[in-house]
Amino acid sequence: MARSDAVRNREKVRQAAETVLSEQGLSARMDEIARRAGVGVGTVYRHFATKEALYQAIVTARVDVLLAEADQLRESGDPRTAFFTFFTRIVADATGKKAYTDALRTAGIDLKSEQAAQAARMRQAIDDLLRNAQQTAAVRRDAALPEILALLRGATMAAETGDYPAAVLDRSLQLLLDGLRPHADI
Amino acid sequence: MARSDAVRNREKVRQAAETVLSEQGLSARMDEIARRAGVGVGTVYRHFATKEALYQAIVTARVDVLLAEADQLRESGDPRTAFFTFFTRIVADATGKKAYTDALRTAGIDLKSEQAAQAARMRQAIDDLLRNAQQTAAVRRDAALPEILALLRGATMAAETGDYPAAVLDRSLQLLLDGLRPHADI
Amino acid sequence: MARSDAVRNREKVRQAAETVLSEQGLSARMDEIARRAGVGVGTVYRHFATKEALYQAIVTARVDVLLAEADQLRESGDPRTAFFTFFTRIVADATGKKAYTDALRTAGIDLKSEQAAQAARMRQAIDDLLRNAQQTAAVRRDAALPEILALLRGATMAAETGDYPAAVLDRSLQLLLDGLRPHADI
Amino acid sequence: MARSDAVRNREKVRQAAETVLSEQGLSARMDEIARRAGVGVGTVYRHFATKEALYQAIVTARVDVLLAEADQLRESGDPRTAFFTFFTRIVADATGKKAYTDALRTAGIDLKSEQAAQAARMRQAIDDLLRNAQQTAAVRRDAALPEILALLRGATMAAETGDYPAAVLDRSLQLLLDGLRPHADI
DNA sequence: CATGAATGAGAGTTCATTCAT
DNA sequence: CATGAATGAACTCTCATTCAT
Numbered sequence: 001m002a003r004s005d006a007v008r009n010r011e012k013v014r015q016a017a018e019t020v021l022s023e024q025g026l027s028a029r030m031d032e033i034a035r036r037a038g039v040g041v042g043t044v045y046r047h048f049a050t051k052e053a054l055y056q057a058i059v060t061a062r063v064d065v066l067l068a069e070a071d072q073l074r075e076s077g078d079p080r081t082a083f084f085t086f087f088t089r090i091v092a093d094a095t096g097k098k099a100y101t102d103a104l105r106t107a108g109i110d111l112k113s114e115q116a117a118q119a120a121r122m123r124q125a126i127d128d129l130l131r132n133a134q135q136t137a138a139v140r141r142d143a144a145l146p147e148i149l150a151l152l153r154g155a156t157m158a159a160e161t162g163d164y165p166a167a168v169l170d171r172s173l174q175l176l177l178d179g180l181r182p183h184a185d186i
Numbered sequence: 187m188a189r190s191d192a193v194r195n196r197e198k199v200r201q202a203a204e205t206v207l208s209e210q211g212l213s214a215r216m217d218e219i220a221r222r223a224g225v226g227v228g229t230v231y232r233h234f235a236t237k238e239a240l241y242q243a244i245v246t247a248r249v250d251v252l253l254a255e256a257d258q259l260r261e262s263g264d265p266r267t268a269f270f271t272f273f274t275r276i277v278a279d280a281t282g283k284k285a286y287t288d289a290l291r292t293a294g295i296d297l298k299s300e301q302a303a304q305a306a307r308m309r310q311a312i313d314d315l316l317r318n319a320q321q322t323a324a325v326r327r328d329a330a331l332p333e334i335l336a337l338l339r340g341a342t343m344a345a346e347t348g349d350y351p352a353a354v355l356d357r358s359l360q361l362l363l364d365g366l367r368p369h370a371d372i
Numbered sequence: 373m374a375r376s377d378a379v380r381n382r383e384k385v386r387q388a389a390e391t392v393l394s395e396q397g398l399s400a401r402m403d404e405i406a407r408r409a410g411v412g413v414g415t416v417y418r419h420f421a422t423k424e425a426l427y428q429a430i431v432t433a434r435v436d437v438l439l440a441e442a443d444q445l446r447e448s449g450d451p452r453t454a455f456f457t458f459f460t461r462i463v464a465d466a467t468g469k470k471a472y473t474d475a476l477r478t479a480g481i482d483l484k485s486e487q488a489a490q491a492a493r494m495r496q497a498i499d500d501l502l503r504n505a506q507q508t509a510a511v512r513r514d515a516a517l518p519e520i521l522a523l524l525r526g527a528t529m530a531a532e533t534g535d536y537p538a539a540v541l542d543r544s545l546q547l548l549l550d551g552l553r554p555h556a557d558i
Numbered sequence: 559m560a561r562s563d564a565v566r567n568r569e570k571v572r573q574a575a576e577t578v579l580s581e582q583g584l585s586a587r588m589d590e591i592a593r594r595a596g597v598g599v600g601t602v603y604r605h606f607a608t609k610e611a612l613y614q615a616i617v618t619a620r621v622d623v624l625l626a627e628a629d630q631l632r633e634s635g636d637p638r639t640a641f642f643t644f645f646t647r648i649v650a651d652a653t654g655k656k657a658y659t660d661a662l663r664t665a666g667i668d669l670k671s672e673q674a675a676q677a678a679r680m681r682q683a684i685d686d687l688l689r690n691a692q693q694t695a696a697v698r699r700d701a702a703l704p705e706i707l708a709l710l711r712g713a714t715m716a717a718e719t720g721d722y723p724a725a726v727l728d729r730s731l732q733l734l735l736d737g738l739r740p741h742a743d744i
Numbered sequence: 745c746a747t748g749a750a751t752g753a754g755a756g757t758t759c760a761t762t763c764a765t
Numbered sequence: 766c767a768t769g770a771a772t773g774a775a776c777t778c779t780c781a782t783t784c785a786t
Binding site for chain 4: 509512515516518519520522523525526527528529530531533535536537540541543544546547548550551552553554555556557558
């Protein structure tokens with residue numbers, strides 16, 4: 001079988017895994033992923049050594065997309081919009097998708113070494129957007145990266161649960177982001 | 187009658203389960219819980235019919251403690267302090283404890299019917315504290331209960347991960363709560 | 373506690389066990405038997421060393437009753453009535469009672485040595501009734517004890533299943549017994 | 559594709575299960591069945607979803623064989639031989655095989671719905687043979703299907719016990735069947 | 745390189761039996 | 766002697782991973 005077939009299979013598996021993990025979380029079975037990809041389990045294992053590796057691959061792919069978006073936003077001009085949009089974008093991306101949180105953990109700690117670089121880039125991207133936003137007074141200057149990451153993680157995890165209607169999630173995120181803007185108490 | 191022994195063992199099991207679940211989350215094995223409690227698995231099952239029941243018992247006990255604290259806080263006079271302290275208290279209680287989030291879910295949805303009453307009480311307690319705080323202008327009047335619960339859930343989940351140093355969690359919570367206060371943009 | 377209490381307890385346990393085993397068969401739990409007897413499991417074990425022993429005690433008691441009936445029937449005069457009534461009596465006694473079959477096995481093989489004597493008496497009782505019935509030409513002379521016991525066992529087991537309405541069991545037993553009478557083909 | 563292997567293994571499992579269930583009855587352990595088949599437990603479960611399903615598969619297969627024999631016998635000409643041979647055949651098939659009775663229960667009650675059709679066919683087969691035999695005066699006309707089934711069940715259960723030598727079983731069955739023939743009392 | 749059957753180490757749960765109270 | 770809590774081996778079933786075809 002030609003090389004291109006293998007590449008195609010890898011992609012089929014990745015997509016199936018993304019769907020299944022989104023729906024069922026980490027407890028999804030490998031058989032189910034294979035079934036949805038239309039291949040045998042063996043093929044899944046050919047492309048991804050373990051369930052963990054498959055999962056990491058998905059997260060990596062997702063973070064790559066997010067990183068690209070961060071780049072675009074950073075270059076789009078308005079630092080305020082860039083920061084808030086990215087924050088919102090990440091949360092929206094996770095909404096209702098189980099087992100996706102780790103995309104953010106990736107930006108934090110506990111990652112496999114191969115992904116250290118990507119994690120650093122994510123941290124850097126958020127840091128850049130944050131600093132730009134702070135320099136234009138769009139975000140409180142006393143908010144440092146670590147706490148912003150923690151808030152982002154929490155927002156993402158709440159969104160993942162699937163327990164909250166979109167409107168509620170929106171309002172809660174609005175409150176959160178609004179609170180990050182510089183303000184004077186009334 | 188070995189009643190006192192039984193009570194003691196039940197408590198040993200409960201504590202062991204609390205510890206183990208805190209450390210390992212819901213995937214913790216019943217054998218491990220029994221081992222830590224210094225009893226046989228059968229004893230664990232004598233006191234708690236299923237793994238789920240054991241878990242629910244722990245969550246229920248914890249939420250009861252929190253509810254008592256909510257009562258005290260509400261009667262302690264200052265609505266501002268009461269609200270922010272309770273929010274902080276819940277998050278602090280969850281910090282580093284895996285599988286604890288569901289205490290909050292309890293206040294949301296998806297609970298077993300026996301715990302419906304407790305869940306309702308939790309919602310009510312938070313609602314009371316929120317309304318009081320809003321009436322004294324300690325919290326934005328446009329923040330409704332559902333979004334507050336979502337924010338609380340997120341903060342709790344982030345705390346549970348164990349991925350963030352206490353200082354970072356503190357600062358992130360500070361930012362979040364500060365943002366809930368009424369304010370004018372600068 | 374006085375001796376009489378112990379005796380009373382033993383009897384309570386025996387009766388509870390008889391009921392429970394009749395209803396649920398050998399898979400009945402010891403806890404359930406104790407509960408129905410109104411005692412603790414420990415008490416059940418004080419009187420009967422194992423579940424098997426308890427079961428054997430019940431069977432033994434039942435067979436004793438049946439043996440007494442066999443005596444009465446043998447002395448009641450009519451050999452024909454005696455044989456058919458006893459056969460019917462045994463089957464009726466087992467109807468719908470799970471795990472009772474072994475009363476008959478007792479008359480066959482595989483019994484614990486303590487019950488060998490009782491088993492022998494049962495065989496003897498049936499043999500006596502059979503011979504008497506054969507001597508008065510109430511039963512075919514070519515039917516020997518072993519095959520009669522096998523037929524009795526089968527009839528009893530079918531009755532125990534609880535799968536057949538009383539009327540059906542009656543008719544089947546009627547056919548069986550009728551077939552045991554001396555007859556000429558038509 | 560290891561299809562042929564799978565088929566072979568399924569058959570190995572089925573045979574091992576048949577053997578083990580014959581020897582030990584329904585209480586046989588799945589581990590033991592796997593061991594005898596020379597496969598892992600997982601393989602047993604791959605082919606048969608539950609212990610119950612495995613058991614049902616065996617019974618179903620056996621009843622299918624019996625049904626085929628019933629067909630042959632019905633078409634073989636002599637109604638008398640057909641009926642008595644089939645009755646004998648069923649009992650012989652069960653002799654010494656624990657947990658086989660349910661093949662007959664299948665013809666009665668309490669069956670899983672998927673086997674309703676097979677059960678009905680078994681009833682029908684026996685009914686056909688019975689009616690044919692009755693029309694040629696080989697069997698008493700007052701013996702209806704339900705009681706015949708009850709007698710068959712009892713004979714089968716007695717045979718299953720393994721408590722009776724073949725000669726005894728033979729004679730008991732001879733007595734039973736002989737009694738089913740039309741006759742005049744002497 | 746793909747397949748999916750096979751593996752087997754657990755995981756939760758049950759229950760006859762023991763023994764501290 | 767009675768109690769019932771404790772025990773832990775057994776049992777069924779699951780699923781990530783391996784490997785023969």
